[in-house]
Amino acid sequence: MAEAPKALTASAEQTTSRPKNRKLDQWIAFWTVPFFFNVFGLVFVPLSWMMPPRSPSSPTRHIVDFMHSHNLLVACVILTLAYGLAPVSNACYLMQVKRMSVSPAFRYSMMIGAITGAIVGMLFPMFCFGLGAFRAGYSPSVLTMLYDFGYLAFIGSLGCFCVMWMAFGLAIILDENKILPKWLGYYTIWQYVTELMAAPVWIAKSGPFAWNGLMTFWFAMTLYVSWQFIVYLCIYGAIKSQPEAELDNAPLEPHPAALETTSRTTA
Amino acid sequence: MTDVAEGSATGVDQSQRAAGARGHVPGESSMWFFVIGDFLIFGVYFVGYMYFRGQNHELFLSSQARLNLDIGAINTVVLLTSSLFVALGTAAARAGNTADALRRFWTALAFGAAFPLLKMFEWIPEISAGLTPGTNLFFMYYYVMTGIHLCHVLLGLVIMCFVIRNLKAPGTPKISFVETGATYWHMVDVLWLVLFALLYLMR
Numbered sequence: 259m260a261e262a263p264k265a266l267t268a269s270a271e272q273t274t275s276r277p278k279n280r281k282l283d284q285w286i287a288f289w290t291v292p293f294f295f296n297v298f299g300l301v302f303v304p305l306s307w308m309m310p311p312r313s314p315s316s317p318t319r320h321i322v323d324f325m326h327s328h329n330l331l332v333a334c335v336i337l338t339l340a341y342g343l344a345p346v347s348n349a350c351y352l353m354q355v356k357r358m359s360v361s362p363a364f365r366y367s368m369m370i371g372a373i374t375g376a377i378v379g380m381l382f383p384m385f386c387f388g389l390g391a392f393r394a395g396y397s398p399s400v401l402t403m404l405y406d407f408g409y410l411a412f413i414g415s416l417g418c419f420c421v422m423w424m425a426f427g428l429a430i431i432l433d434e435n436k437i438l439p440k441w442l443g444y445y446t447i448w449q450y451v452t453e454l455m456a457a458p459v460w461i462a463k464s465g466p467f468a469w470n471g472l473m474t475f476w477f478a479m480t481l482y483v484s485w486q487f488i489v490y491l492c493i494y495g496a497i498k499s500q501p502e503a504e505l506d507n508a509p510l511e512p513h514p515a516a517l518e519t520t521s522r523t524t525a
Numbered sequence: 526m527t528d529v530a531e532g533s534a535t536g537v538d539q540s541q542r543a544a545g546a547r548g549h550v551p552g553e554s555s556m557w558f559f560v561i562g563d564f565l566i567f568g569v570y571f572v573g574y575m576y577f578r579g580q581n582h583e584l585f586l587s588s589q590a591r592l593n594l595d596i597g598a599i600n601t602v603v604l605l606t607s608s609l610f611v612a613l614g615t616a617a618a619r620a621g622n623t624a625d626a627l628r629r630f631w632t633a634l635a636f637g638a639a640f641p642l643l644k645m646f647e648w649i650p651e652i653s654a655g656l657t658p659g660t661n662l663f664f665m666y667y668y669v670m671t672g673i674h675l676c677h678v679l680l681g682l683v684i685m686c687f688v689i690r691n692l693k694a695p696g697t698p699k700i701s702f703v704e705t706g707a708t709y710w711h712m713v714d715v716l717w718l719v720l721f722a723l724l725y726l727m728r
Binding site: 441443444447448451454457458461462465467472473477481 | 553554555669676
């Protein structure tokens with residue numbers, strides 16, 4: 259974390275008790291993002307092989323074996339614990355959205371979309387996949403239902419994320435403070451369109467539009483992962499270039515204009 | 526397409542137009558980023574469609590025969606006409622003729638708005654005849670691709686309303702914004718041409 263503030267303001271020098279890096283909160287939130295996604299990736303792929311998704315038309319025997327695997331239970335427990343980091347990583351984005359010259363409706367939509375999306379798209383699947391190994395006696399038909407429920411909740415939870423990324427994309431495009439580059443707003447539009455592209459998982463049980471299909475999973479995932487990287491880099495730039503005086507935890511200055519700005523931004 | 530239409534637009538101050546057109550990308554560069562990326566995304570869909578079409582040629586051909594070619598063709602004409610008026614409107618706006626530009630953009634908007642309506646006349650009888658995305662892979666591609674395109678059209682109509690608002694505002698309108706909207710609308714048009722050829726016409 260070499261992002262020590264380059265230009266300390268006069269007020270910062272006066273309050274010597276304060277830590278020098280006043281963006282520390284943002285940097286902590288920022289670095290939880292790669293941590294969270296790495297845990298995510300490790301648990302999903304090599305630990306449990308939950309991802310890439312298994313086929314919706316797998317034979318029942320394979321589904322039962324998969325649902326009984328102990329690694330799957332361990333994976334679900336780890337993810338349910340790490341799940342708490344998702345709000346922190348969203349906080350990192352929201353702090354930058356707050357600086358934009360757009361209606362607060364955008365960031366509230368993002369916030370609620372992230373909350374509802376994470377519950378349906380993350381917590382529900384964890385409970386579904388964890389249950390099979392938790393108790394051995396479930397019948398194959400129950401396990402198949404949990405398997406469907408888990409994957410559909412994970413891949414087919416469309417609306418919340420769609421609105422969330424739409425709000426993010428529109429906020430970037432409409433923003434006049436140029437907090438994030440405008441092309442990122444357009445890129446985000448594709449990201450929310452991928453959520454729409456995934457709608458056929460509710461219909462198709464095999465082929466390119468099933469939940470493990472070329473179009474609905476692999477293509478959407480390629481767009482998503484590259485987008486996530488790029489957003490992350492842009493957020494890094496935005497935190498770095500944020501002026502010290504504009505920080506929410508900047509001390510109030512006796513200057514009337516500064517007071518007005520602070521009260522407006524904290525509203 | 527704007528350039529082609531401009532050539533036919535009369536009453537445009539040649540010197541002014543030449544000055545505006547020389548060495549400049551019309552509209553905002555971020556919109557061009559969007560256009561190129563969108564073509565790439567649709568391109569992946571087109572390639573995927575062609576691949577699976579090659580695998581089930583008979584199924585795709587027999588399913589294709591059940592589409593409503595008439596409405597598809599009318600929609601193509603509607604969208605092309607709309608694009609022509611957008612091009613003419615942009616040319617008028619560049620020449621400083623805001624009243625003409627407004628009239629042309631209103632016409633373009635009216636033609637554009639007919640597209641989703643006609644689409645409903647196409648989709649609803651098909652769905653009630655039992656041709657849904659679950660019928661087979663062809664219809665899945667058909668509904669997904671035309672559906673995503675329809676979302677683009679609806680977004681384009683919203684953008685066009687903003688362009689009209691920009692032209693109506695007092696003072697000189699922001700030409701770059703008009704050009705950005707026109708660029709987007711032409712992209713929607715080009716995408717439809719490819720979709721129409723792939724889904725309705727290709728044998």
